[in-house]
Amino acid sequence: MTENREVVRVSGLTVRFGQTVVVDSVSLSVAAGECLAIVGESGSGKTLTARALLGLLPDGASVDVDELVIDGVDARSNSERDWRHLRGARVGLVSQDALVSLDPLRRVGAEVAEVIEIHGAPGSGERMPRAGIADTVTGLLARVAVPEPADRARQYPHELSGGLRQRALIASALAGEPGILIADEPTTALDVTVQAQVLDLLSRLRAAGLGIIMISHDLAVVAGVADRVAVMKDGRIVEEGTTTEVLSNPQHPYTQMLLAAAPRLGDGPFADRVAARRRSPSIEITPGGLDTAARGPLDQRESAPLLHATGLGRDFRRHDGSLRSAVDDVSLTVHAGASIGVVGESGSGKTTLARLLLGFDDPDRGSVSLDGRDWSGVSERRRRSRRGEIQLISQDPLGSFDPRYTVARIVAEGLRGDARRRSSEKPAARIRQLLESVGLDVSLEGRRPHELSGGQRQRVAIARALASEPRILVCDEPVSALDVSIQATIIDLLDALRRDLGVALVFVSHDLAVVAQLCDEVLVMRDGRVLERGATDHVFRHPEHPFTRALVAAVPRMPSSDRHHAPDEPSR
Amino acid sequence: MIVRRILERVAGMVVVVWGAATAAFLVLKLVPGDPVDVMLGVSAQASPELKQSIRAELGLDQPLIVQYLSYLARLVRGDFGTSYQLRLPVTDVIGQQLGYTLQLAAASLAIALVIALVGAVLVHGRASRGIFSVLELLAISSPPFWIGLVLLSIFAFGLGWFPVAGADGIQSLVLPAVTIALPVAGILGQVLRTGLEDAEEQPFVTTARARGAGSARLVLRHTLRHAAIPALTLAGYIVGSLLGGAVVVESVFARPGLGRVALAAITNRDLPVVMGIIVFTAIVFVLVNLVVDLAYRAVDPRIETPTTAIRGAR
Numbered sequence: 001m002t003e004n005r006e007v008v009r010v011s012g013l014t015v016r017f018g019q020t021v022v023v024d025s026v027s028l029s030v031a032a033g034e035c036l037a038i039v040g041e042s043g044s045g046k047t048l049t050a051r052a053l054l055g056l057l058p059d060g061a062s063v064d065v066d067e068l069v070i071d072g073v074d075a076r077s078n079s080e081r082d083w084r085h086l087r088g089a090r091v092g093l094v095s096q097d098a099l100v101s102l103d104p105l106r107r108v109g110a111e112v113a114e115v116i117e118i119h120g121a122p123g124s125g126e127r128m129p130r131a132g133i134a135d136t137v138t139g140l141l142a143r144v145a146v147p148e149p150a151d152r153a154r155q156y157p158h159e160l161s162g163g164l165r166q167r168a169l170i171a172s173a174l175a176g177e178p179g180i181l182i183a184d185e186p187t188t189a190l191d192v193t194v195q196a197q198v199l200d201l202l203s204r205l206r207a208a209g210l211g212i213i214m215i216s217h218d219l220a221v222v223a224g225v226a227d228r229v230a231v232m233k234d235g236r237i238v239e240e241g242t243t244t245e246v247l248s249n250p251q252h253p254y255t256q257m258l259l260a261a262a263p264r265l266g267d268g269p270f271a272d273r274v275a276a277r278r279r280s281p282s283i284e285i286t287p288g289g290l291d292t293a294a295r296g297p298l299d300q301r302e303s304a305p306l307l308h309a310t311g312l313g314r315d316f317r318r319h320d321g322s323l324r325s326a327v328d329d330v331s332l333t334v335h336a337g338a339s340i341g342v343v344g345e346s347g348s349g350k351t352t353l354a355r356l357l358l359g360f361d362d363p364d365r366g367s368v369s370l371d372g373r374d375w376s377g378v379s380e381r382r383r384r385s386r387r388g389e390i391q392l393i394s395q396d397p398l399g400s401f402d403p404r405y406t407v408a409r410i411v412a413e414g415l416r417g418d419a420r421r422r423s424s425e426k427p428a429a430r431i432r433q434l435l436e437s438v439g440l441d442v443s444l445e446g447r448r449p450h451e452l453s454g455g456q457r458q459r460v461a462i463a464r465a466l467a468s469e470p471r472i473l474v475c476d477e478p479v480s481a482l483d484v485s486i487q488a489t490i491i492d493l494l495d496a497l498r499r500d501l502g503v504a505l506v507f508v509s510h511d512l513a514v515v516a517q518l519c520d521e522v523l524v525m526r527d528g529r530v531l532e533r534g535a536t537d538h539v540f541r542h543p544e545h546p547f548t549r550a551l552v553a554a555v556p557r558m559p560s561s562d563r564h565h566a567p568d569e570p571s572r
Numbered sequence: 573m574i575v576r577r578i579l580e581r582v583a584g585m586v587v588v589v590w591g592a593a594t595a596a597f598l599v600l601k602l603v604p605g606d607p608v609d610v611m612l613g614v615s616a617q618a619s620p621e622l623k624q625s626i627r628a629e630l631g632l633d634q635p636l637i638v639q640y641l642s643y644l645a646r647l648v649r650g651d652f653g654t655s656y657q658l659r660l661p662v663t664d665v666i667g668q669q670l671g672y673t674l675q676l677a678a679a680s681l682a683i684a685l686v687i688a689l690v691g692a693v694l695v696h697g698r699a700s701r702g703i704f705s706v707l708e709l710l711a712i713s714s715p716p717f718w719i720g721l722v723l724l725s726i727f728a729f730g731l732g733w734f735p736v737a738g739a740d741g742i743q744s745l746v747l748p749a750v751t752i753a754l755p756v757a758g759i760l761g762q763v764l765r766t767g768l769e770d771a772e773e774q775p776f777v778t779t780a781r782a783r784g785a786g787s788a789r790l791v792l793r794h795t796l797r798h799a800a801i802p803a804l805t806l807a808g809y810i811v812g813s814l815l816g817g818a819v820v821v822e823s824v825f826a827r828p829g830l831g832r833v834a835l836a837a838i839t840n841r842d843l844p845v846v847m848g849i850i851v852f853t854a855i856v857f858v859l860v861n862l863v864v865d866l867a868y869r870a871v872d873p874r875i876e877t878p879t880t881a882i883r884g885a886r
Contacts, residue, residue: 056781088784089784115783118785158873173782
């Protein structure tokens with residue numbers, strides 16, 4: 001590794017906004033053909049570190065650095081003009097979600113060609129003729145395994161699938177033949193199977209001699225690609241070492257916490273957790289003030305399903321006029337206290353299914369009944385008084401909050417529609433009770449949404465949903481936008497609500513590991529149909545359908561857990 | 573699919589023009605006063621028999637519904653009627669004046685675009701942007717006739733650079749065009765600047781900068797196109813300003829043109845001309861909207877692919 005040419009060498013990099021230090025004396029180096037992963041949660045300074053290597057820090061940032069060598073060029077005293085010569089030619093950037101990282105109004109080919117238009121032909125820097133540029137672009141797209149590259153170059157980013165878009169973005173970063181590629185969460189917006197392909201592409205580029213700095217929040221994602229891992233927290237690198245070292249024998253408590261919090265598939269503790277959960281008494285406490293006596297004990301309710309969907313179908317018309325079934329012949333029964341996972345990639349129909357269950361949309365075929373009474377096909381006026389029974393937790397609660405409302409008022413919104421509210425109870429007391437039940441400090445009730453962290457916001461959203469004493473929570477990717485450590489606490493909260501209040505969960509997620517942690521039963525969806533269903537541990541350990549197998553195989557794993565708990569192995 | 577969409581579109585345009593024509597017909601029928609009296613002039617001493625024969629000749633003695641239907645039938649054939657005052661076909665009246673107003677509108681639009689682009693693209697730095705915003709706000713809030721008078725008193729009467737009135741060459745076009753252009757430039761500049769600032773926040777700008785793109789390239793190749801999308805929504809307002817501005821400015825600067833004809837027709841109750849101008853304006857708006865829709869598609873390729881949910885697809 002040391003024999004290889006060093007493409008990045010940084011020492012003592014410090015970035016400040018005013019008095020606040022956001023990156024604190026960071027040192028790192030990357031050789032050609034090597035991949036360094038910088039892992040950390042939001043606010044750790046990992047993205048700012050990467051931006052500093054491109055001279056692309058936001059306005060107001062001041063940089064101090066002892067050493068900053070990029071592809072053999074000392075960049076310490078670079079002017080904006082000097083930086084422009086480096087960017088694209090010696091350093092390439094690949095960001096998250098190519099749908100917005102490629103200019104949506106320009107053709108993919110034009111985006112890939114831009115580096116060559118700016119810097120000229122790689123190496124010589126001579127201006128290239130148009131036809132030459134077009135050929136080079138086609139070659140670049142072919143190099144990142146984009147099929148029919150010449151046709152794709154003429155398309156717009158939105159016309160490409162997520163995986164192809166991300167490949168095109170990588171091609172555009174490679175156009176200037178840089179020595180170093182900075183990949184900032186390059187697979188975060190992608191489905192697992194596509195993510196696996198893009199990670200594979202990055203591995204091959206590294207093998208071909210490219211130096212890669214990969215920024216990620218996900219240790220499992222970097223595990224398969226990175227040679228070395230640097231863990232960042234509060235602007236500092238707290239631990240650095242080879243990937244196997246850091247993942248199998250983490251030294252710093254923060255790394256240990258990150259590893260422990262990361263949900264894993266086919267992991268030992270899963271079966272234990274399920275067993276422990278099964279043993280625990282069905283209803284222990286009633287922090288939300290649920291009237292459990294009126295509902296009867298859990299096992300008596302088992303017989304009558306809370307929510308019952310039969311043969312659901314929902315069609316949408318494509319722009320060429322043909323019909324596409326977003327949901328096709330899906331049946332589903334939810335009992336009190338159950339937790340059902342719905343997994344699938346984007347476009348599999350899982351969100352449409354959630355909307356049908358919630359009564360936000362009516363099915364074209366089949367029906368939904370809630371508590372034994374019709375739920376689909378009835379007027380919204382008749383549905384409204386029953387809406388409190390089934391509530392939604394969405395991925396981005398911030399968008400569902402009025403930014404001017406306080407936490408107390410947001411939660412009170414959930415009370416308003418609650419027809420069953422006891423008149424004797426004071427709303428203010430009830431709000432505090434709800435906040436406590438989701439583990440929020442009552443002192444937060446005067447805060448506004450933007451003053452809360454991501455995890456706190458999701459807790460407020462859950463408290464609001466619980467206000468109407470629902471019996472079912474439909475969760476649509478509720479933890480996808482959260483850091484892993486926060487993710488784990490929200491999953492625990494949902495699990496506790498289910499155990500203690502008997503609230504049933506319908507949990508829609510692209511993340512198999514999260515579903516494995518939380519759900520007893522799972523439905524695997526693709527193209528609107530349920531391919532496979534059954535007990536979660538069985539489906540994930542012995543997937544029968546080839547697609548489920550591919551899905552399970554594509555989930556990134558830590559090297560250690562990979563060896564011991566491969567999904568096809570019999571459970572221990 | 574495509575053919576159907578075009579047919580729907582054309583049908584929509586016909587409905588709008590028909591609505592405008594009907595509204596114009598009804599409103600002008602509700603106006604008190606006998607058009608024949610107006611035609612003959614206040615001082616004319618015509619016998620009731622003569623008036624009656626004129627009425628019959630113009631079809632004004634027919635029931636309202638008959639008048640309306642024959643009016644629509646003539647519109648369909650492109651016959652806008654004959655001016656009571658000028659004794660010319662309304663199409664000729666509009667045709668003669670259209671050139672002057674088109675000149676004025678085109679010059680105004682060009683000036684407004686240049687000012688707005690300069691203000692939005694080239695003005696950097698907080699202080700200068702602030703000053704430009706205030707100037708834009710001033711231009712938006714000032715009534716055109718006032719701007720016209722101020723420009724006249726400074727550049728025509730004071731400095732004598734431009735003629736006071738008339739439509740004689742480029743020289744005489746400058747002040748009227750600037751008068752109309754200033755408010756348009758103000759609002760266009762603000763929308764463009766906001767659009768540029770929004771676009772600059774997008775992730776693709778970071779990608780483009782990471783390729784080594786300089787600020788000129790960023791604006792010309794990336795952000796300006798994004799800023800043009802909200803600016804296009806202003807097209808209706810701008811055409812309104814250009815036509816409405818023409819009415820005022822052509823009077824202030826004593827220029828011939830559609831605006832002046834419209835003003836004269838309204839004051840003289842020359843109903844066929846007024847109706848003709850209303851229908852003509854409706855057609856202009858419908859065409860402008862069509863062009864804007866096509867322009868949207870040209871600027872933003874994402875618009876072409878709507879996935880619309882349908883009900884009852886069983």
